[in-house]
Amino acid sequence: MAANFLKMDAHPVEDLSPGDLKDALQQLQLMDKEIIRHGFEPQPSGPHWYSRHYQRPYDPDQYQVESASTFDVLEEGEHLHRAEGLHPKRKWLIFALSAVLLLVGGVLLFGGQSGENDTANTPARPPDATNPEGTGERISWSTNATDFRERPRGQKLTFQCPPSGTPNSVYGTDVYTDDSSICYAAVHAGSITLMEGGKVTIMLREGRAGYIGSARNGVASQDWTDHWNWSFEIQTKNPKAQSNIAAISWSQAASDYSDQIGKRFTFKCPPGGEAASVWGTGTYTDDSSICTAGVHAGKISFEEGGTVTIVITDGASAFRGTSRNGVTSSDWDKWPRSFHFAG
Template structure:
């Protein structure tokens, strides 16, 4: 039996830290009224990566970071008033993971696949990524990432995300696998983009033709070349950065990482992998000042 109270510290919304005052949290959650004595049912949960504070039923709960234990009230509907965070404000928290209560939505702009621009609608991106269904309210874990050189759009779970080029911040959902169906880019179509770097989700493979070492002909299979170069392991799905290069006068074959590449003579286009460069240090300085591009893509 619990008697509802307006006094006591509470951290979280719907899901509370396990040191939150039970009587106050019950009022905050709507499981009981102030001064009402009643039985409440509680489900014990593992700790969360963070807790969102809010004001409800006259009680203001606080936000908090990672905590080892938590709980929620059984039989109390989760609030449908969901505040979608502005993940662009998290750009100084690269490498950290945060938990947000969201309701899956199919409306809203999304750029990317598996890794999304940080201005992508979180609720729509979560449905696209498969971590939540439309209309489902759920706590999702979001990992903050640096900006990527490019983002690949795709259609998943009824949502079509868009392609985009360099953007300064991004995120991914924890607990989801990178899409098993990765579309290998035809790098011969990038010959007019010499010097530029692009990001692609690639699953490492050991079958396919490769010519060159470190610098590869642009008709070399990128999934195999990436394993040969050591940018990715076999069967590993990962976002990798590819720099477009001009054609070379010759390409030298070698055996590396279980793959034998072939030698070749003159070829009109080539590429290399930019390894361990997942941030935007090499991007043009005008990335955020090209407002005509932002307007075109609906970002201004």
């Protein structure tokens, strides 16, 4: 290519024919491609290469270009500026594309990580502020209502108690302290059963000066004689029938349960009972007949029987016998375990 340009240099530009000029321009195109391909630096700024080479400005009107393709090359001096202008533009284009790629890559990298962190650090959604009936969440049998003390009184909350429940502490009757088991209170109120579980709706209530325990549906709730600031009641339309109450004979004593001090147990005494041995008054030795002690305490009768709830307690230094409700109990000295009736 260099030899061809040396040969062209021997002739003044005005002596070149249109064909020679076309060949020269093709050679310049090849040089441009070499510059772009190999990254050669362009000539210093100033008149374009063609004018510098022939020591005179190029006048496109002086030469008539016969073919349309040649005119396209020469139009507005496009080729003559390519050696100086195209290479810097190419470098600028590469720079711009690199910047765009870096920007997009940064957004994908840091934006994606930010999204992951936001998801990981987003706190769990708080419980439904209203929790209307029919949207109950599943809870355990130990769950109480203390987490809802900030909720307005009179609000209803619905829950789902799983089957095969376990006994837990309950205080009160109809209205319960908020630290009572929700599910077990629902069994006490007859809304669900211990074996089946089910849907429970409570209404948040104000506290009360005291709460009276009772034995219902196989559950013996406890007394709370002091003031308590928060309460709830079970909302039920169709109370379940009493169930899960152990039926015992009239000779059954409480000694089988004496190792569970403080626990409550509910039993059903059949009608037509016969008296058995009892020691004490109000508080009875744990080897006393539960049902007979129930008659003595005025909870049930021999004829009709009934349901009683006992609380296992420590023993006493002495037990004094009395005659009450057709039953005469006996005296006894110190005994390690005892029971009394709840409700």
